[in-house]
Amino acid sequence: MEENRKGKKKVPALPDLFTWGEDGVHLMSSHCGSCGTYFFPMYHEQHKPGCSRQGIEKVLLSKEGKLASYTTQYYMPPPPFKTDREITPYIVGLVEFPEGIQIAGIVVECKSDQLKIGMVMKTTTFTLYHDQEGEEMVTWAFQPAKVSESWNDPSGGRG
Amino acid sequence: MTGREVAIIGVGMHPWGKFSQKSFVDLGVDAIAKALADANIEWKKIETICSGIYIWGGNAGHLSGQYLASVFGETGIPIVNVYNACATGASALRLAYLSIVSGQIDVALAIGVDLSPEGFLTAKSDNPRQDRDVLRWRMVGMPNPIYWALECRKRMQKFGTTEVDLARVKVLLSQYGAKNPNARYKKVYTLEEVLTSKMVCDPLRLYEVCATSDGAAALILCTVDKARQYTSKPITIAASTIGSAIYGDPTLRISALSAPAKAEAPLLSESYSSSQQAYRLSGIGPEHIDVLELPDNSSWHYLQYLETCGFCPEGQAERMLQDGETRIGGRIAVCPSGGFSSFGEAIGAQAIWQVAEVVMQLRGQCGPRQVEKAKVGMAQTYGLMGNSGTTILKA
Numbered sequence: 288m289e290e291n292r293k294g295k296k297k298v299p300a301l302p303d304l305f306t307w308g309e310d311g312v313h314l315m316s317s318h319c320g321s322c323g324t325y326f327f328p329m330y331h332e333q334h335k336p337g338c339s340r341q342g343i344e345k346v347l348l349s350k351e352g353k354l355a356s357y358t359t360q361y362y363m364p365p366p367p368f369k370t371d372r373e374i375t376p377y378i379v380g381l382v383e384f385p386e387g388i389q390i391a392g393i394v395v396e397c398k399s400d401q402l403k404i405g406m407v408m409k410t411t412t413f414t415l416y417h418d419q420e421g422e423e424m425v426t427w428a429f430q431p432a433k434v435s436e437s438w439n440d441p442s443g444g445r446g
Numbered sequence: 447m448t449g450r451e452v453a454i455i456g457v458g459m460h461p462w463g464k465f466s467q468k469s470f471v472d473l474g475v476d477a478i479a480k481a482l483a484d485a486n487i488e489w490k491k492i493e494t495i496c497s498g499i500y501i502w503g504g505n506a507g508h509l510s511g512q513y514l515a516s517v518f519g520e521t522g523i524p525i526v527n528v529y530n531a532c533a534t535g536a537s538a539l540r541l542a543y544l545s546i547v548s549g550q551i552d553v554a555l556a557i558g559v560d561l562s563p564e565g566f567l568t569a570k571s572d573n574p575r576q577d578r579d580v581l582r583w584r585m586v587g588m589p590n591p592i593y594w595a596l597e598c599r600k601r602m603q604k605f606g607t608t609e610v611d612l613a614r615v616k617v618l619l620s621q622y623g624a625k626n627p628n629a630r631y632k633k634v635y636t637l638e639e640v641l642t643s644k645m646v647c648d649p650l651r652l653y654e655v656c657a658t659s660d661g662a663a664a665l666i667l668c669t670v671d672k673a674r675q676y677t678s679k680p681i682t683i684a685a686s687t688i689g690s691a692i693y694g695d696p697t698l699r700i701s702a703l704s705a706p707a708k709a710e711a712p713l714l715s716e717s718y719s720s721s722q723q724a725y726r727l728s729g730i731g732p733e734h735i736d737v738l739e740l741p742d743n744s745s746w747h748y749l750q751y752l753e754t755c756g757f758c759p760e761g762q763a764e765r766m767l768q769d770g771e772t773r774i775g776g777r778i779a780v781c782p783s784g785g786f787s788s789f790g791e792a793i794g795a796q797a798i799w800q801v802a803e804v805v806m807q808l809r810g811q812c813g814p815r816q817v818e819k820a821k822v823g824m825a826q827t828y829g830l831m832g833n834s835g836t837t838i839l840k841a
């Protein structure tokens with residue numbers, strides 16, 4: 288996972304948002320022990336009114352959640368969004384994690400007509416671009432947890 | 447509401463469109479000059495200026511009120527510039543209103559101007575730690591319409607909203623825009639034209655999301671006692687409120703990448719908050735409103751706002767639209783101006799423009815798009831990051 292076929296590293300395009308290891312990719316959150324709220328990004332606190340804000344701990348969210356909504360974007364957004372290849376149309380999904388938080392992310396490894404609200408999605412990574420050293424700059428992404436044979440790469444293998 | 451009663455005595459508008467050869471000062475001066483003429487009042491009588499911050503205008507844009515005042519002649523009055531995203535104009539208006547209610551001054555100017563950058567609006571800083579707007583652009587590539595599409599698809603799943611329902615909003619509003627000289631888009635669309643327009647982010651098509659435009663609008667307010675000196679048709683402000691979001695609102699708000707999964711507050715809680723405050727303060731409820739300008743940033747907004755602001759129960763907006771209840775001549779005329787659909791967004795200016803439209807309706811000045819016997823009107827905004835404004839007006 289940490290090295291691609293050319294032996295170059297995968298690097299998060301921005302830090303402290305997601306991480307990966309032997310058991311897959313996890314979004315990084317923090318949890319307030321007082322009001323019970325999960326935050327994403329973990330450094331953006333959003334407490335319940337009146338909360339003492341005591342006992343905030345960094346946590347990794349579950350790998351899997353349920354698809355709450357999705358859309359296909361047909362136009363390339365302006366900078367600072369940056370990819371080193373054409374990715375439109377691309378899918379953005381909203382995934383509801385068991386911790387009680389919905390998080391948006393790019394959806395990969397499927398077509399939009401194969402998506403259904405409520406289906407199980409797992410967290411993965413998506414390569415946005417390569418930096419000058421050839422390292423893959425990645426973001427978090429989601430894909431259906433049970434991949435059937437008919438699913439194709441939306442980037443046509445260019446990813 | 448205790449304090450003095452306030453009326454709007456003058457409205458002025460620079461038409462909406464794209465004016466790349468003009469500056470924000472050009473547009474603002476035009477709107478202010480028209481409002482002064484409409485109120486038949488001299489510049490020197492203005493006792494405060496509450497101006498919307500023009501975020502794309504650098505130092506000048508952040509001090510828009512001072513720049514505009516210098517053109518007409520500086521008089522030493524309090525000038526305050528405010529920014530609350532799409533509720534910027536509503537915030538300027540509320541401040542002008544409260545300045546008079548409090549008794550500090552008698553005559554106020556509220557102004558909003560915007561020249562939008564080309565295409566999608568984008569991030570204004572590069573620090574993801576303090577501005578999560580950077581994250582949504584860099585990590586997910588999420589222009590504003592994606593947020594609307596995600597909520598729209600949830601609505602389709604929950605209430606069975608169809609593509610035809612979404613297209614119907616544009617068809618109706620285009621008929622009004624065609625009759626409004628200040629609108630940017632004046633073409634009347636058929637259902638088929640809307641349904642075959644380009645997909646932007648499904649289920650929302652090109653004609654179902656608003657454009658970004660340039661425009662300016664100004665309002666002159668004064669005490670009800672003095673209003674008759676200037677106009678035979680003062681329009682009274684029954685409420686001018688601002689709302690913010692409520693913890694537990696499940697809406698994925700623009701710029702955010704997360705939202706609570708479990709709803710512990712209403713969808714679009716900031717707009718629920720501002721409209722509820724306005725109903726409480728004015729004693730006027732949705733059932734009394736004859737004309738409503740709501741923020742139709744997309745067809746989804748048109749439907750959702752009817753419910754958020756209490757004009758129909760949850761899941762009934764499509765039926766209301768289909769049955770003609772929201773038409774001019776129906777139970778409540780919704781966006782008889784043509785809405786954002788015909789104007790496009792001009793962030794700092796749009797809330798003031800909505801109020802100006804309602805004022806003209808209540809004065810009976812809207813010609814072919816006039817709502818007959820309109821006595822009570824409401825202007826409702828939407829705003830990025832959980833802020834919103836409501837204005838209720840009485841003839």
